[in-house]
Amino acid sequence: MSLPPTAVRGFKDILPEQARLFRFIEETARVVAERFNYQELCPPILEKTELFTRGIGEDTDIVEKEMYTIVEGSADSLSLRPEATAGMVRALIENNLAQGGKIAKFFCLGPMFRRERPQKGRLRQFHQLDVEVFGTPGPYIDAEVIDFLHTFLTKLGLNDLSVVLNSLGCPDCRPLFRKALSAFLEQKRPALCLDCQRRLERNPLRILDCKNPSCCALTLQAPSLSSFRCLKCQEHFDGLQDSLKALNINFVVDDKLVRGLDYYTRTAFEVQSGQLGAQNAAAGGGRYDGLCLKLGGPDIPAIGFASGLERLAMLIEQSNQSFLLAPPSPDYYIALLVQEALAPAMILVQKLRALGQKISCDWEVGSLKSRLRQADKAKASKILILGPDELAQGLATVRDLNTKEQVCIPINQPDLF
């Protein structure tokens, strides 16, 4: 006998409890987006692979080894999106959404795919809220985007998270830092982990982010990004910090915060939580001023972030908000005590649902005692009983399961229920 099918590693079913949490998170995101006047823009899940290689960067882990790519004959190579930013930029350019220097603010919600090693908080299919703002270079918009994230997390009931901030410099000053860092690390090459030895040629900044204890120890003495920052980048960073202070958003500056995607310039940030384990980022983002131009569009400055719904759900589950996990309770449980009740019950239930009542019915006939047990299990507010006496008079007995009060209502008058 063949074995029953199993899901693909790293791809998880979203079971009802998790789905309720996701819905709460998504609804909260939409409320916040409306207050901030950000519009929903949904790029497709599948894009040309080239968009991601050019957009995210060929030397990133994501593009090097984590994409799900489909190649069909001579057609373009296609990939499931590992993130949403590149697709958002493509959509902006292709649909002319920033015409005439217009500031454009968008968000999207949906699944992303990365072939990473699955572990706690790290899946191969995961879901993000992604937020992007195009068309304005100043630090105030960086502060607004972080304020969006902060408002969203606060509305989810997640208060003790830390906002970690850095400025990664610009094409003027970052190459100088990169050169100094490479020279320093080159001398220590044998002590670096194998991944970082590879990164040394192609992406030395990522070494600052390595969790390997020997690499961490080495980078403690490495040149610091802040001492290479140019005046304009420093002014931008100071402006952002002043704005966040004015908004009462606590943050810490971490000179070693670098991000796993190549497109960032200046501002980079993460929201981290000690409760998430090794994968501690609940959200991450930053400014990516050169990406539109690099992808063949106009030169539009941009900033955004993304937050992982699975990690947010983990934090909400730990935050004493168990009411969010409970299934919604129906208004009525329909108790069918005789076979003849089935046909009139079906018509009544359809009418009650059309009137907006939440009805639970399993279409099984049984004793009142067993039906009461089911009503209790379903956590219904009331039980609607259709037995032989009720049917003879065209009535239904309605019992409030909290107060135990009971009334009889004609079944041909659904609006009285």
Ligand code: HAM
């Ligand atoms: P990211 O840091 O790669 O940034 O991902 C953002 C968030 O998505 C992470 O902080 C985490 O919550 C979640 N996440 C990432 N990978 C996984 C995974 N394998 N399993 C579960 N959750 C995960 C980006 O994606 C950028 N596009 C963010 C951005 C938008 N930057 C500018 N605009």
